[in-house]
Amino acid sequence: MINPISIIFRLGFIFILAFLLAVPAHAGPPSGRGSYDDLQTLFSEIIQWSPYSGASTEPDFRSAAIEARRAELAEFQAALADMNVAAWPRERQVDWLAVRAHLDKQDFILHVTRPWARDPAFFVLELIEPTFVELPASGADLDALRTHLRSVPRLLAQARETLTEAAADHADLALFLLDNSDGVENGYPDRAVAPQGAIGWHRDLLERAGAQPQLRADIEAAIAALEGYRDWLAAERPRMTAEAGVGEQMLDWYIANVMMMPYSSAEVVSLAQRELDRLWGFYAMERHRNRGLPELMLPGSAVEYEARIAETDASIRDWLVENDFITIPEHIPENWREMGFNVPFVTRDTPPNFWEQVQYRAPSPDHFHAVIPGHRFDDRLTRRLENPIRANLRFDGRWQGWAVYLEEGPLQAGYFDDRGRERELIYIFGIWRAARSLGDVWNQRNEMNAEETVDYWMSATPMLDRAVARKYARLRPAPGHGLEYTMGNLQMWKLLGDRRRQLGDDFDLRRFHDSFMQRGQLPISLIRWEMTGLDDEVSRLWDREPLPGRE
Known part of the structure; x- marks a missing residue:
């Protein structure tokens, strides 16, 4: 006579075995062709690859440049995947995983956060620090300042083309930062009265340009571009209604x-x-x-x-x-x-x-x-x-x-x-x-907007002020x-x-x-x-x- 308890036990064992076989085991490290030396060589190429614009000396966020950037990233990812990581000791496997995570971050920026398309403040925040230079400037400092000033009109013209999915929170922050001090200003030069926003810091630079009058035309052109960007943002703000967050899955x-x-x-x-x-x-x-x-x-x-x-x-x-x-x-x-x-x-x-x-x-x-x-x-x-x-x-x-x-x-x-x-x-x-x-x-x-987060x-x-809270409510290029x-x-x-x-x-x-x-x-x-x-x-x-x- 068949014991019913034995049947139940066997059926349970078969069910558990089937479940375990259906659940895929964790894949191990890849067993490709590349060596650890190849990883180091690849990494040296990756760190020469600037954050958003490939090998260009001036940022370019238009569609063709972004697609080229994505293709370059795909080549790096393919080369990384074709390495014999399984044969390496633990510390080298750690290095490989870290490099992959670094590339995954770039992938996320290029395909998810896309600040050139979603974040008007992205084009503002990087424009303030170059104005901190002491005048008169010379050598590399002077070259860098001229490059910055002449790039401002072109960069902000690009922004009008690329900001097709701008988030409301980011647009409001950009408008604020163009004409207002953020109230925190860590690392900013001391001034009796803080310049107001990106436009204010360029005006501060113009006031100090008496020592180098040859810079005045470029500074004035940068100010005009910033003011034009502000006016364009204000006019376009009603259409900038996208959510700022990336969502739970992402x-x-x-x-x-x-x-x-x-x-x-x-x-x-x-x-x-x-x-x-x-x-x-x-x-x-x-x-x-x-x-x-x-x-x-x-x-x-x-x-x-x-x-x-x-x-x-x-x-x-x-x-x-x-x-x-x-x-x-x-x-x-x-x-x-x-x-x-x-x-x-x-x-x-x-x-x-x-x-x-x-x-x-x-x-x-x-x-x-x-x-x-x-x-x-x-x-x-x-x-x-x-x-x-x-x-x-x-x-x-x-x-x-x-x-x-x-x-x-x-x-x-x-x-x-x-x-x-x-x-x-x-x-x-x-x-x-x-x-x-x-x-x-x-x-x-997207369960809270920026103002609700603040x-x-x-x-x-305790002790928190609105200026610091507002500064940290802004999304970075990645979350x-x-x-x-x-x-x-x-x-x-x-x-x-x-x-x-x-x-x-x-x-x-x-x-x-x-x-x-x-x-x-x-x-x-x-x-x-x-x-x-x-x-x-x-x-x-x-x-x-x-x-x-x-x-």
Whole structure:
């Protein structure tokens, strides 16, 4: 007699086996013809390939140039796919995946975001910085200025031809930036009264051109072109109604394949909301804990502010060494002025912006993040890497993830133990990062427009001002800039925990940080695989789906 339980068991086993056979296994690395030397040669060609315009010395965003650009990209992608990656050691496979992600980003820009067709501000933002040149100019500076001035009329004439799908948010931002200061102006030259927008900065250049009158005609022509572009945008604004975001499907593809993060946009929302809630709770507790301490005050002068920076720099360097947090190589400048800092002392009619409100009160949060051992330290180490791929690639999830980790990381390691009010600023920074992640996703999925995103950020973040919020509500040529801070930070903490579990009592924090920094600014998922051997975040990358619509 047949046992019915046995039949059920066998049928269940057959069903499970059929299911497993129907689910494709992850493809492995490609087994083509190219060597690792071929990868390095190909990469050297890729980095000579300018971001949007091929080999042209002047940007060209018209249809023929873009199609040529797409064809060049396809050739790079085909050459990359024909390499014997399966035979390479892990660290070289990591390099290959990083180069592929770099090309995928260019693919995304060329086929999805297409800023020359969708973003009127794309043609404005790059026109301000060339006007910062000191006059009289000579040599290469003079040549670059002339090239810039003479390209402005041609570039803005192109814009009228190529902006066929302009987004409403981008058009409004472009109109604002042509005639208005963004209110943040990081890295801009000091002026008693800030020039107003791209047009204002070109007028500022014209006022300074008395020392080089031969430039006046080119400057006047550039101003006329900018004013004409503004008037054209204002007239065309009613037809510029497209959505600014890329949509959920495209955003998910970008996060997975370009940023190489192991999250969907829905998971980013869940994780960022959890971080926002946690950090607001910690901020509330910290404010209660410090209720008897005096508030941190804004400095009264540039001299007082710079003294705060000097003290902070010395204190942080000493702490990093004494606490075996990270190695400071001999090539890192000892002078804080040579290393630089993010926020200069500015006097204006309006109150200090968000970054100034934090940095002026206590430079430590941003000094860890942006100076040492953050961005400036990070870049100096990366530029000295012998591997040309890693010395020339930057993935912002790694770049910003490391820098945000350096805010709460030193807090947990003890630097802020006797700096209660400064701990509050660490939590405010973290709140802003988490809120930005949420707003970035909602904006990219077209669930919030730019103004609604700004309103949300203002409601979620202490000290935030509208100028800073508006600046970050703008989409870059590719998405993800808002979410990379918090998500990269979470990846850093995961890597730290993974490595501690693996090594047990042999784990050493300084060696961990030094090892991490030696691997460049590649996606943290790739660095994690290289450092730990854990491939759960990487195995899916070998058979990644092509960009939707590009099968």
